[in-house]
Amino acid sequence: MKSDSWKKFMYFIIVFLIMLIPVSGISAESERDWMTNEEFLVKLSEIVEASDGKVETDVAGYSTQGNEVMSVRVGTGDQVLLITGSIHGNEKSGGEALVEILEYLGTSDSFFAQSVRNEITIVAIPRYNVDGLEIPQRQNIFPWDEVVSAYPHLEGAAPAWYYNERNGGFDINRDFNADLNYEVAAEDLPGHTNDFGFFITKESQLLRDLYVELQDEFSHVEAYVDLHHMGTPVMNKTGEDVTIAIDYPPLGPDDSTKYVDYPLLDQDKSKRYALAAARGVKEFSDKEEPGVAQYIAFQERDFPGQARSAFALNGTATVLFEMPGQQPQFGYDQDLVDRVENGLWGIISHMADGSIDDLNGDDFLTEIPRYWTDNITDMRDVMVRFTEEDQFENDRDARLVDNHLAALEIYENQENSEKMVKHLNGFKVLLDNQRENGLIKQEAYNRLNSDANLLLERWENKLYHNTSFLFEGWDSNLID
Numbered sequence: 001m002k003s004d005s006w007k008k009f010m011y012f013i014i015v016f017l018i019m020l021i022p023v024s025g026i027s028a029e030s031e032r033d034w035m036t037n038e039e040f041l042v043k044l045s046e047i048v049e050a051s052d053g054k055v056e057t058d059v060a061g062y063s064t065q066g067n068e069v070m071s072v073r074v075g076t077g078d079q080v081l082l083i084t085g086s087i088h089g090n091e092k093s094g095g096e097a098l099v100e101i102l103e104y105l106g107t108s109d110s111f112f113a114q115s116v117r118n119e120i121t122i123v124a125i126p127r128y129n130v131d132g133l134e135i136p137q138r139q140n141i142f143p144w145d146e147v148v149s150a151y152p153h154l155e156g157a158a159p160a161w162y163y164n165e166r167n168g169g170f171d172i173n174r175d176f177n178a179d180l181n182y183e184v185a186a187e188d189l190p191g192h193t194n195d196f197g198f199f200i201t202k203e204s205q206l207l208r209d210l211y212v213e214l215q216d217e218f219s220h221v222e223a224y225v226d227l228h229h230m231g232t233p234v235m236n237k238t239g240e241d242v243t244i245a246i247d248y249p250p251l252g253p254d255d256s257t258k259y260v261d262y263p264l265l266d267q268d269k270s271k272r273y274a275l276a277a278a279r280g281v282k283e284f285s286d287k288e289e290p291g292v293a294q295y296i297a298f299q300e301r302d303f304p305g306q307a308r309s310a311f312a313l314n315g316t317a318t319v320l321f322e323m324p325g326q327q328p329q330f331g332y333d334q335d336l337v338d339r340v341e342n343g344l345w346g347i348i349s350h351m352a353d354g355s356i357d358d359l360n361g362d363d364f365l366t367e368i369p370r371y372w373t374d375n376i377t378d379m380r381d382v383m384v385r386f387t388e389e390d391q392f393e394n395d396r397d398a399r400l401v402d403n404h405l406a407a408l409e410i411y412e413n414q415e416n417s418e419k420m421v422k423h424l425n426g427f428k429v430l431l432d433n434q435r436e437n438g439l440i441k442q443e444a445y446n447r448l449n450s451d452a453n454l455l456l457e458r459w460e461n462k463l464y465h466n467t468s469f470l471f472e473g474w475d476s477n478l479i480d
């Protein structure tokens with residue numbers, strides 16, 4: 001059975017790769033820009049027309065500024081895959097990749113396309129934050145005085161913590177609540193990063209409503225993928241560019257008791273889907289793809305107000321894609337769009353042939369490399385690179401740092417919190433000494449010191465039985 005599904009999977013890949021051979025070979029790729037909303041709508045109607053009923057569009061709802069937010073549906077399978085692009089308006093590749101996928105699935109009669117259509121129902125909102133996309137900006141457009149007009153009972157309440165005063169709008173991806181019937185109450189504001197959101201925006205409400213409709217129709221939404229952009233990090237060990245980062249829901253450490261009242265939460269299932277995506281980027285590409293990474297998810301990260309977290313708590317496997325470089329600074333990049341697409345094909349193909357449940361979710365954690373620190377071993381990986389990059393005045397200083405980390409690695413494996421706290425503090429003293437004496441460059445100092453602070457807070461919490469985790473050092477990079 002298992003080898004049969006593998007054969008089928010390989011067949012899918014071969015058929016699909018043949019589909020990718022370009023017919024014309026000539027294009028004006030270098031001139032191409034991210035599509036406008038008008039271009040998107042034209043393209044969408046062309047796909048619907050050509051699909052002969054296989055692709056259907058609907059107005060999922062209206063943005064706060066009254067613009068249509070389109071949803072697109074293809075396939076008739078029992079498994080529902082929900083996908084959103086551009087929940088942040090300055091992150092544009094998701095919609096581009098989705099248009100290519102919808103076009104292929106809407107027009108191809110290949111065995112692969114037919115199998116996908118038979119096994120899966122894909123429902124996508126390619127351009128979700130339509131108002132933010134126009135500017136572009138991360139948030140939607142919903143100034144707080146308009147919020148108070150819409151919800152008079154919030155008069156005098158503090159704005160939600162994810163409201164951005166300067167941009168006059170909300171981070172839609174913090175506006176979700178696992179209680180899908182939640183209605184905003186003044187006493188819950190302003191909330192906190194570690195709390196649920198409030199369904200204040202029309203945008204979060206329309207995705208919530210679509211999710212509930214799909215639950216009613218299919219009894220269960222199998223998977224949700226949220227497509228984003230981030231900064232431009234490099235791998236811990238090799239220093240190579242991260243070309244796509246993938247994640248499962250950030251809901252605190254594995255031993256957290258915060259979500260015991262959500263029995264449908266299945267983090268391992270989300271990890272299987274994340275693994276399928278990561279492998280898909282490599283399997284569906286004709287390139288090496290060394291830049292596939294795990295997105296920042298050190299154990300304590302806890303963001304229940306994200307759409308992917310709220311849906312995961314309702315039993316859906318959820319996956320995040322983060323592509324390097326946001327808009328408008330970074331222009332159209334076909335390789336990048338292809339990676340988004342290939343990651344999605346990884347999930348779609350493993351869902352279509354039923355092999356996704358044969359994957360081992362833990363492989364996502366061991367097989368896919370990191371560009372951030374979750375343990376001392378990660379710091380030692382970074383040290384290999386910093387040493388090669390001459391971030392230290394001389395080899396002796398680099399060795400001193402690594403020796404210290406080697407000792408810490410042993411205590412970490414022994415889970416000796418007392419020694420971890422003591423020696424992490426000692427490690428920070430060593431770094432400070434090296435900096436004061438000009439023996440370490442700023443980049444290495446900043447990274448190692450920040451990593452040490454993260455791990456110190458973790459081990460202090462274990463030692464003193466604290467439950468709150470307040471580490472903010474990575475916040476500027478936490479843009480999912």
Ligand SMILES: [Zn+2]
Nearest residue numbers: 088228479480
């Ligand atoms: Zn984002």
